[in-house]
Amino acid sequence: MIKSYKLRQNIQLALTYIFILFMIAVVLFPVIWIFGSSLNPGDSLYSTSIIPEDPTWDHYRELFQETEFPIWYWNSIKIGLATSALTVFLVTLTAYSFSRLKFYGRKKGLMTMLVLQMFPAIMNMVAIYVLLNLVGLLDTHLGLILVYAGGSIPYNTWLMKGYLDTIPKSLEEAAIIDGASRWTILWRIILPLSLPIISVLAIFSFMAPFGDFLFARLVLTSPSNWTLAVGLRNFIAEQFGQHFTVFAAGALLSALPVTVLYLSLQNLLIGGLTKGSTKG
Amino acid sequence: MDTAYRRQTELEGNKRYLAAFLSTLFMGAGQLYNRQWGKGILFVIFHVFVIISNIPTFLKYLRGLITLGETPMEDHSLFFMVYGIINVMLFLVVVGIYIINIRDAYKNGLLRDRGEKPAGIVKSFKNLVETGYPYIVLSPGLIALTAITLLPLVFSIMIGFTNYDLYHSPPGKLIDWVGFKNFKSVLTLGTWANTFKNVATWTVIWSIMSTVTTFGLGGFLAILLNNPRIKFRKIIRTILILPWAIPGFVSILAWSGMLNTNFGAVNKILTSIFNMQPIPWLQDVFWARVAVILVNLWLGFPYAMILITGILQSIPSGLYEAATVDGANGWQKFRHITLPLLLFSMAPLMIMTFAYNFNNFNIIYLLNGGGPAVFGQQGGAGGTDILISWVFKLTFQRNKYNYASAISLLIFIIIAGFSIYNFRRTRSFQEEEMLQ
Numbered sequence: 001m002i003k004s005y006k007l008r009q010n011i012q013l014a015l016t017y018i019f020i021l022f023m024i025a026v027v028l029f030p031v032i033w034i035f036g037s038s039l040n041p042g043d044s045l046y047s048t049s050i051i052p053e054d055p056t057w058d059h060y061r062e063l064f065q066e067t068e069f070p071i072w073y074w075n076s077i078k079i080g081l082a083t084s085a086l087t088v089f090l091v092t093l094t095a096y097s098f099s100r101l102k103f104y105g106r107k108k109g110l111m112t113m114l115v116l117q118m119f120p121a122i123m124n125m126v127a128i129y130v131l132l133n134l135v136g137l138l139d140t141h142l143g144l145i146l147v148y149a150g151g152s153i154p155y156n157t158w159l160m161k162g163y164l165d166t167i168p169k170s171l172e173e174a175a176i177i178d179g180a181s182r183w184t185i186l187w188r189i190i191l192p193l194s195l196p197i198i199s200v201l202a203i204f205s206f207m208a209p210f211g212d213f214l215f216a217r218l219v220l221t222s223p224s225n226w227t228l229a230v231g232l233r234n235f236i237a238e239q240f241g242q243h244f245t246v247f248a249a250g251a252l253l254s255a256l257p258v259t260v261l262y263l264s265l266q267n268l269l270i271g272g273l274t275k276g277s278t279k280g
Numbered sequence: 281m282d283t284a285y286r287r288q289t290e291l292e293g294n295k296r297y298l299a300a301f302l303s304t305l306f307m308g309a310g311q312l313y314n315r316q317w318g319k320g321i322l323f324v325i326f327h328v329f330v331i332i333s334n335i336p337t338f339l340k341y342l343r344g345l346i347t348l349g350e351t352p353m354e355d356h357s358l359f360f361m362v363y364g365i366i367n368v369m370l371f372l373v374v375v376g377i378y379i380i381n382i383r384d385a386y387k388n389g390l391l392r393d394r395g396e397k398p399a400g401i402v403k404s405f406k407n408l409v410e411t412g413y414p415y416i417v418l419s420p421g422l423i424a425l426t427a428i429t430l431l432p433l434v435f436s437i438m439i440g441f442t443n444y445d446l447y448h449s450p451p452g453k454l455i456d457w458v459g460f461k462n463f464k465s466v467l468t469l470g471t472w473a474n475t476f477k478n479v480a481t482w483t484v485i486w487s488i489m490s491t492v493t494t495f496g497l498g499g500f501l502a503i504l505l506n507n508p509r510i511k512f513r514k515i516i517r518t519i520l521i522l523p524w525a526i527p528g529f530v531s532i533l534a535w536s537g538m539l540n541t542n543f544g545a546v547n548k549i550l551t552s553i554f555n556m557q558p559i560p561w562l563q564d565v566f567w568a569r570v571a572v573i574l575v576n577l578w579l580g581f582p583y584a585m586i587l588i589t590g591i592l593q594s595i596p597s598g599l600y601e602a603a604t605v606d607g608a609n610g611w612q613k614f615r616h617i618t619l620p621l622l623l624f625s626m627a628p629l630m631i632m633t634f635a636y637n638f639n640n641f642n643i644i645y646l647l648n649g650g651g652p653a654v655f656g657q658q659g660g661a662g663g664t665d666i667l668i669s670w671v672f673k674l675t676f677q678r679n680k681y682n683y684a685s686a687i688s689l690l691i692f693i694i695i696a697g698f699s700i701y702n703f704r705r706t707r708s709f710q711e712e713e714m715l716q
Binding site: 016 | 359413417431439526537578639671672675684
């Protein structure tokens with residue numbers, strides 16, 4: 001019997017499609033369910049079904065009028081932007097030094113940063129709480145921003161350094177021959193060339209505070225200072241299912257900008273990720 | 281070459297040793313001996329006003345660090361510890377400057393031995409800025425790093441060696457150093473050791489399962505989607521990376537709701553469409569663990585898929601073409617070309633993911649609070665608690681800060697071992713060594 005090559009290929013293709021459709025369903029299911037829940041009247045989990053019988057936008061209205069959700073949203077955005085700016089500033093300087101400059105303690109410094117990032121962040125929690133309390137930065141956004149930016153230095157420096165290493169030294173040498181000062185080299189040559197990685201860094205460090213629950217909950221104690229993560233969790237933390245529908249609405253609104261951002265910039269972000277992975 | 285050799289053998293005198301010796305005794309003395317008046321005076325001033333005048337303060341804080349306070353209510357042990365650490369750090373900085381002072385005296389003495397004249401103050405300053413440029417650029421990052429990462433870290437590590445917990449809390453009570461007692465207790469003492477063993481074992485199993493499943497599914501999908509005969513690949517990929525794009529805490533909390541035994545969507549589907557009994561997802565230890573792995577799979581496969589797609593696309597197609605010419609079929613191509621290259625590139629990534637999942641607090645805590653509750657475990661450890669979420673509970677729910685710190689340190693040792701081993705293998709480190 002002649003096994004048709006084409007038939008085999010087509011069966012494989014069909015199975016592939018089926019599996020892909022299954023995965024798409026699995027991926028979209030929670031999203032649709034949350035959306036459906038947010039439209040459900042009533043408060044708790046019990047009354048929710050995927051296609052609500054009596055859809056209402058009430059919960060969205062509730063979010064904006066009766067809770068501090070808009071404040072939390074604004075807090076998250078504020079903290080995200082500030083963290084992003086500070087992180088880019090600190091990391092760029094640090095990564096540039098480690099990548100392009102020679103100095104005593106360079107190798108040791110790199111190893112130290114590698115080791116530093118291996119400590120679980122949780123270890124620092126009590127200490128950071130005590131320290132922030134000491135300088136009066138507890139329950140402030142500035143304190144949280146400092147924690148985020150400072151804490152991300154080790155990992156991000158390695159990330160950016162890997163990218164900066166790929167910039168040929170000959171560019172710098174040519175500039176020196178032409179009489180450029182150190183500062184000019186940094187500002188006019190290295191920075192423009194590293195815009196891709198700086199953009200990736202800026203975007204990631206903007207979005208990271210959106211998702212962080214631990215440190216936000218630790219540092220910010222008053223509800224009006226909360227970020228989205230803490231506020232949303234509070235909706236359902238007390239008694240599970242208490243305000244589930246409002247939570248669903250809030251969750252959707254919080255997820256939307258970040259998701260859209262990720263999806264629209266996916267080429268840029270994925271490029272930043274895979275560059276490092278295929279190289280090493 | 282010739283002149284340098286001649287210069288080296290033409291050293292007259294031993295000024296450099298005397299200069300170094302003088303600078304060791306008193307900062308700036310060697311510089312003054314070298315006739316570098318400006319620099320010498322600056323160093324002397326530094327020595328007098330910074331070092332000598334601060335000796336009492338230094339000793340006071342050092343004592344505070346060692347004793348951690350002697351009078352309850354008046355001495356706050358934690359503050360003593362923090363001040364003590366900062367004190368030691370500043371001390372190290374001063375030692376660094378002292379050493380710079382000595383080396384500087386030696387180098388300039390060497391210049392004089394060769395018959396040359398050391399630089400004047402203005403030129404010295406210019407030299408300083410020139411050689412110190414890297415450090416100047418580094419300073420913002422370094423300061424931030426020290427204050428936000430290093431200082432808390434040292435503080436946390438030290439707490440692991442004290443008895444700081446609910447019953448030994450400042451300012452009412454003092455904390456004392458207890459050496460390695462905490463480590464011994466956690467690893468060998470009764471229920472604590474049992475709990476530690478259980479939680480640690482599950483942490484390892486969890487890390488392995490979560491890494492393998494995400495890379496397995498992600499890889500499978502990457503390979504499937506690599507088939508050029510599939511249409512709408514871009515759209516499919518975009519949809520499939522949704523779990524990665526949606527903020528984690530939203531997805532996890534949502535899944536937590538969907539896995540509710542009585543009202544959750546998952547059980548509703550299972551009972552209505554598949555006619556099964558509702559599964560006690562979050563209430564039974566075994567099912568809770570399954571749930572955590574499955575939810576993590578949902579969250580994590582896009583990332584693996586993206587990475588593996590990148591790797592697949594970097595495999596030169598020439599290899600496949602050569603194999604076809606040699607008569608290989610699809611399966612053989614996969615087994616002998618794709619798989620080996622894939623595994624080679626994936627290995628460091630998988631190890632990194634393993635380390636990440638080992639400490640993946642978010643998913644464990646947000647899905648089920650580390651539960652369900654298990655009878656007989658210390659410190660509130662639940663069925664899905666991994667080491668890091670247990671540490672969290674110990675810190676914030678039981679206030680057992682010392683054990684929390686000790687366990688964190690153990691976690692670090694495990695992860696560090698892994699990461700260093702992994703890192704040594706990867707090319708980036710080797711390239712690093714080649715560049716130097």
